[in-house]
Amino acid sequence: MSELNLILFGPPGAGKGTQAQFVAANNAIPQISTGDMLRDAVASGTELGRKAKAVMERGDLVSDDLILGIVRERLDRSDCRSGFILDGFPRTVAQAEALDKLLEQQGRTPARVISLRVPEDELTRRILSRGEGRADDTEEAVRNRLAVYRRETEPVLEHYGDASIQVDGLGSIDEVADRIAKELARS
C-alpha cells in the first residue's frame, strides 16, 4: 500500500488544525502539528520549549534547525508508516526542501500539498474571535504572524507549484472538510 503523505498548508487562522484532524481520522494517519508540539514543549518546560517560548509569543518563526529536528524524529515513528498529515510545517522554503530530501532519502512517497485559501480580513477576524487564549493571539502578534506568513511561508506554495491542490477555506467546517475529502478521493 502506498503512503498517504500530506501537507495541509495555509495561513494562520485558515482552519488547518481542525481540518487536519478530520483528514487524519478519516484516513487513519497521524496529524502532526508543529504548533501543538511546540506548545506542549513550552507547557512542559523542556529545553525546546524554553528556546521557543518568546519567539512564538511574538509570532515569529522558530529556527529551521529546531523544527527539522522535531519533525524528523516524529516522522520516524512507526505510526507514520502508512502516512501522515503535517499541519504548520513546512513553513519556510528551507523546511520544504529538507522535507523533500528526507522523504526521498528514505524512499518514501513525496508529500502532496492541500492549500486552504482564506482572505486575510477573514483570518484576522477568526483568530481574534476564537478566544483560545493563546499567548500569540494578541492583535500585534497576529499582525506579525500574517506578515511572517506572507514573507516566509507563502513562497513554499511556489516551491510545490502544480503539485499543490487549492481548496476554498471559506464556509462551514463541514463544507470545507467535504471539499478536502473530494480532492483527496479524486487524486
Ligand code: ADP
Ligand atoms: P498558526 O495558528 O499561527 O498557524 P501554529 O499553531 O501552527 O500557528 O504555530 C504557532 C507558532 O509556532 C508559530 O507562530 C511559530 O512561532 C511556531 N511554529 C510552528 N510551526 C513552525 C514551523 N514549521 N517553523 C517555525 N516555527 C513554527
